Amino acid sequence: MITVKHISKSFADVQILKDVSFVFETGKTNLIIGKSGSGKSVLTKCIVGLFEPDEGEIFYDERRLSDLKPKARKEIRKEIGMLFQASALFDSLTVEENVAFPLNMFTKMTKEEISDRVNFCLNRVNIINKNQLFPSELSGGMQKRVAIARAIAMQPKYLFCDEPNSGLDPVTAIVIDELIKEITDEYNMTTIVITHDMNSVLEIGENIMFIDSGENKWTGTKNEILDVKVKELHDFIYVSKFLQQMKRKR
Amino acid sequence: MCKDNYYCLFWIISMIPAFGKYMTMLYSIFLKPEKFSIYWKRFVDEVIQLGLKSLFIVILMSGFMGAVLVIQTASVIESAWIPDYTVGFTVKQSMLLEFCPTIISLILAGKVGSNIASELGTMRVTEQIDALEVMGVNSIGYLIGPKILASLFIFPVVIMYSMVFGFLGGGIVCYATEIIPVEQYIEGIRSFSEDNFGYVRYALIKTSVFAFLITSISSFFGYFLKGGALEVGKASTKAVVYSSIFILIANYILTQLILI
Ligand SMILES: Nc1ncnc2c1ncn2[C@@H]1O[C@H](COP(=O)(O)OP(=O)(O)OP(=O)(O)O)[C@@H](O)[C@H]1O
Ligand SMILES: [Mg+2]
Numbered sequence: 025m026i027t028v029k030h031i032s033k034s035f036a037d038v039q040i041l042k043d044v045s046f047v048f049e050t051g052k053t054n055l056i057i058g059k060s061g062s063g064k065s066v067l068t069k070c071i072v073g074l075f076e077p078d079e080g081e082i083f084y085d086e087r088r089l090s091d092l093k094p095k096a097r098k099e100i101r102k103e104i105g106m107l108f109q110a111s112a113l114f115d116s117l118t119v120e121e122n123v124a125f126p127l128n129m130f131t132k133m134t135k136e137e138i139s140d141r142v143n144f145c146l147n148r149v150n151i152i153n154k155n156q157l158f159p160s161e162l163s164g165g166m167q168k169r170v171a172i173a174r175a176i177a178m179q180p181k182y183l184f185c186d187e188p189n190s191g192l193d194p195v196t197a198i199v200i201d202e203l204i205k206e207i208t209d210e211y212n213m214t215t216i217v218i219t220h221d222m223n224s225v226l227e228i229g230e231n232i233m234f235i236d237s238g239e240n241k242w243t244g245t246k247n248e249i250l251d252v253k254v255k256e257l258h259d260f261i262y263v264s265k266f267l268q269q270m271k272r273k274r
Numbered sequence: 275m276c277k278d279n280y281y282c283l284f285w286i287i288s289m290i291p292a293f294g295k296y297m298t299m300l301y302s303i304f305l306k307p308e309k310f311s312i313y314w315k316r317f318v319d320e321v322i323q324l325g326l327k328s329l330f331i332v333i334l335m336s337g338f339m340g341a342v343l344v345i346q347t348a349s350v351i352e353s354a355w356i357p358d359y360t361v362g363f364t365v366k367q368s369m370l371l372e373f374c375p376t377i378i379s380l381i382l383a384g385k386v387g388s389n390i391a392s393e394l395g396t397m398r399v400t401e402q403i404d405a406l407e408v409m410g411v412n413s414i415g416y417l418i419g420p421k422i423l424a425s426l427f428i429f430p431v432v433i434m435y436s437m438v439f440g441f442l443g444g445g446i447v448c449y450a451t452e453i454i455p456v457e458q459y460i461e462g463i464r465s466f467s468e469d470n471f472g473y474v475r476y477a478l479i480k481t482s483v484f485a486f487l488i489t490s491i492s493s494f495f496g497y498f499l500k501g502g503a504l505e506v507g508k509a510s511t512k513a514v515v516y517s518s519i520f521i522l523i524a525n526y527i528l529t530q531l532i533l534i
Contacts (some may be wrong), residue, residue: 072408101410112401126409129308 025050026071026182026214031080033063033070033238040066041077041238051212053205053228057219058235059260064218065109067235068184071216072104073097084182102130105180109187109218111171113159119146120155123174130178145173148203150196165192172200176207183208183215189224201227222261225249234260250274296494302414303422316420324386324421324489325428329435331385332378336436339373340365340443348453358454362462365444370470371533374436375477376525379484382429383517387492390421391513394496395506403497418493422486429485430478437477476532483528484521491517 026048033041040063048054056064070077073089082089084100092100113122123142127133133141146152149169159167172188185204189197205228208215219225225232229246236256244252250271252258262268307313347364394417397403406413441463448459492513499509 069404074404074407098410101408104408104410106405106408108401108405110401112405114402114405115396115400129312129409129411 025083025085026216027081027083028067028071029081029083031067031070031077031082033066033075033077039238041070044080044235044238044240046233046240046243048214048216049231050214051208052230053208053215053217055217055219055225055229055232056235057225057229057232057260059220062235063238064235065186066238068106068186068216068218072106072184073101102126102178103181104184105175105178105182106184107168107171107175107186107188109190111159111164111167113167113171113174115159118156118158119151119162119170122159122170123177125174126178141177142173145177146170148176148207149173150199165196168192169196169200172203179211181213183213185215185217187218187220189219189221194223197221197223198227204228236260295498296490299414299418299494299497300490302412303419305412305415307415307419308411313416313420316416317424320420320424321428323389324425325432328382328385329432331381332432332436333439335378335381336369336374336440337443337446339377340369340440340445341447343368343373343440344444344447344459345451345453358458359462359465361454362444362459363465364462365459366441366463366465366470367473369437369440370473370477374433374440375480375484376521378433378436379429379481379488379521380518382432383484383488383492383521384514386425387488387513387517388510390489390492391496391499391510392506394418394493395499395509396503398497398499399502399506414497418490418497421493422489425485425489426482430481433477433481434474437474476528479532480525480528483524487520487524488517491520 028044028046028048031041031044032039044067056067058064066075069075071082084103087096087100089097089100114125117125120139120142123145124138127138127141131138142155146155149172151166151169151173154162154166154170159170162170168188168191172185175183175185183204188204189200192200201224204215204217207213217224217228226246226249229249232242232244232246232249233240234242234254234257242252242254242257249257249261252261262271343365344361347361351360394403397417403413403417406416445456445459448454448456492510495509495513495516496506499505
């Protein structure tokens with residue numbers, strides 16, 4: 025469980041996050057949704073400690089991030105898997121080496137064990153026979169999937185996915201969503217998914233936070249979201265004429 | 275004049291935070307590595323990347339530099355009173371003391387410095403450095419540490435190659451053009467050999483300092499880059515300019531300290 029309390033963050037006098045509070049629950053896929061530029065990526069970077077929030081507190085289960093010494097922070101980070109919005113694969117390493125990187129760095133696994141684990145993770149994201157390619161030789165969607173494989177390689181307790189299925193075709197997008205849901209259940213992880221894809225929201229949105237201009241405007245589940253009254257969220261969901269018609273029929 | 279002083283002061287004051295950041299960076303390099311074997315592999319990679327891949331250009335430059343030095347010195351010394359081996363001696367002195375350590379280091383600042391800054395800058399822009407940090411890796415230690423150590427190890431070797439090929443270049447010119455007899459040239463290089471060890475040591479000390487300056491300054495500009503792809507280009511230019519300036523300053527100070 026990750027608890028966020030009253031987080032604020034500004035860049036050069038522009039306030040990006042305004043008093044955001046939320047509880048990301050264990051064993052559930054927690055979604056952060058919102059328009060482009062609303063501060064979703066900044067919020068996750070605050071949570072993992074890449075940005076220092078100006079105000080507010082972050083708790084990893086019982087551990088308060090700001091209380092921790094650098095060493096203890098490092099320990100938490102080993103429990104975090106993160107998929108960056110632009111994949112952030114190491115471009116000097118092959119696909120295989122990318123996924124093996126955290127395993128090589130932090131575990132005492134043997135070569136065979138690492139190789140097995142890497143292939144297992146790559147299989148799960150449906151990347152097969154691409155082990156020796158470099159990230160620049162992959163399509164954007166494939167890079168994203170390799171990055172997911174790298175994020176789950178260490179079996180993290182906390183998984184952050186910044187737009188895991190943007191740039192993927194609808195079929196693969198659903199496969200990835202289901203994969204994230206599956207491993208969350210399987211390993212009882214605290215998973216945080218950033219998305220603006222309504223398909224994902226309705227598929228895996230067990231605990232949703234809607235953020236608009238840096239403010240937490242609505243929280244709920246996928247079952248509640250279609251009947252929402254909050255104007256900003258309503259506008260976010262029912263953008264197209266088609267969806268508005270669908271709503272009227274319901 | 276007063277205004278110039280003011281700007282100069284302002285520039286120096288504005289450098290202080292950057293210098294603080296640079297010092298913190300150097301400190302982070304020496305934190306305990308997560309896993310030694312991985313750092314060792316990184317070190318070997320960097321030795322190849324920074325040193326061996328620069329060897330060709332260094333050898334080429336040194337060879338031509340030696341050749342040109344021989345021709346120029348020989349054409350200046352026309353008096354019959356000055357023995358021919360003076361040419362060899364002059365070439366030796368200038369190569370060992372200045373050309374190999376300083377000029378080649380400036381070349382390396384251009385080649386290696388821009389390479390380092392753009393590599394790290396790209397990693398910053400594409401969030402690869404953030405990815406390392408989130409994993410719990412000491413990204414400065416992992417990325418920059420091996421570069422600095424590798425350059426401290428390999429640049430002196432590169433400079434020794436440069437010396438050898440510089441002399442060789444000069445020798446080839448003597449042989450081919452008979453501007454002075456080859457034997458005289460060799461005698462010149464061998465002359466006053468009791469000082470040679472001191473000169474080489476001086477050259478290698480200088481090179482090590484320059485190696486440190488090039489890699490650390492270029493890493494600094496790449497690692498702490500802010501912004502996008504455009505800034506990567508700017509950072510690599512800055513890396514080259516600042517490493518060159520600091521090489522020149524250090525060169526002056528070291529010469530004053532060691533030779534005088
Ligand atoms: N490092 C930074 N420095 C300054 N401003 C930043 C920085 N990172 C993000 N911002 C600003 O913060 C705001 C929110 O950015 P963020 O990346 O969180 O958006 P987002 O919700 O993830 O959007 P998207 O869905 O397009 O990824 C933007 O206005 C952006 O300009
Ligand atoms: Mg984003």
